[in-house]
Amino acid sequence: MSENRLYPGLNLGATHGEAHEQAETTVFGFWVFLMSDLIIFGILFASYASYLDPMGMAGGPGPSDLFDIRSVAIQTAFLLIGGIAYAGVSLTLKYMQGRGKLIAWLIVCALLGAGFLFFEVKDFISAAGKGGTPQASGWLSSYWMLVGLHGLHVLSGILWILAMIVQIATRGVDDVVKVRLSMLGVFWHFLDLIWVGIFSFVFLVPLA
Amino acid sequence: MTKPNTGVLDPQESASSEIRSYATGFVVSLLLTVGAFAALLSDLPTAWKIGLICAAALLQIIAHLRNFLHLSLAKGQSEEDLLLVLFSVCLLAIMAGGTWYIMSDLSGRMHETSSSGAPVDQAPTR
Secondary structure (H helix, E strand, O other): OOOOEOOOOOOOOHHHOHHHHHHHHHHHHHHHHHHHHHHHHHHHHHHHHHHOOHHHHOOOOOHHHHOOHHHHHHHHHHHHHHHHHHHHHHHHHHOOOOHHHHHHHHHHHHHHHHHHHHHHHHHHHHHHHOOOOHHHOHHHHHHHHHHHHHHHHHHHHHHHHHHHHHHHHHHOOOHHHHHHHHHHHHHHHHHHHHHHHHHHHHHHHHHO | OOOOOOOOOOHHHHHHHHHHHHHHHHHHHHHHHHHHHHHHHOOOOHHHHHHHHHHHHHHHHHHHHHHHOOOOOOOOEOHHHHHHHHHHHHHHHHHHHHHHHHHHHHHHHHOHHHHHOOOOOOOOOO
16 A cells, blocks of 8 residues: 555545645545534434334334335445446546546446436335325334435435536546546445445344 | 555556455445345344344445545555544444433333333332
């Protein structure tokens, strides 16, 4: 590990000069935001765990009535592969392998994220159909809040990816775009990390 | 291993080591995810299942931090990032862990009778 790392995520490296230096403060600031996001998610996990008893479910539908383990597995696969696909973006950016390849990898990430969202929304709709609406019980309120907030993050990640594709196409891969792509990478991998907590503690533990 | 530390990196070499790091992270995450789902579908006792799922989640989070977010305890990592993560985890442990502990303790004390389904017969012995 002889390379000096200035910030989380795959660093651009010294060959990128100005952008590498610029990324240090900007990505660090973004990392501070993500850590505050982590606190929000952590608190929502704690309230979900607190509601996870017969009192919290208040006679409403429970985990075994609402959760579909196959759909959770599909969503996990989409997000895990979507996360690893961003490695393609980071490496293409770092070794300057061209605009087309960069955009292609970004599209792969966005499509996998969209696939994840499709199954998540489908699950939400089927849960609501079985009476699992947020107002049914405290446990369901915390479930919709936690998983819904993560879904919103994924949606904003997809919008961000689309915005970056437009920027790459119009202004090229300049220093500003490089820094923004570094931040997007940290964000995208962070969502993957939160999902590990969600599929384990929200879906698998109550079903065990 | 024994190459001179000139500060000049061979891009080809560093690219392949980065790809290897991502690939390791992916394989480890995949195995831990499949392991967690397999634990759920197995015939183990519930406590074992929960223990295995939690252990797999913890390990996978570490793998994500190391291989995808490139945070590590090694030298060469900027110290502020690591301190920020450790500080946030500390805050989270106090707030989320504290919330969970207090609420489960409270629920244990208040809903003892209703969760077991039977009223408590024995009167206080004092």
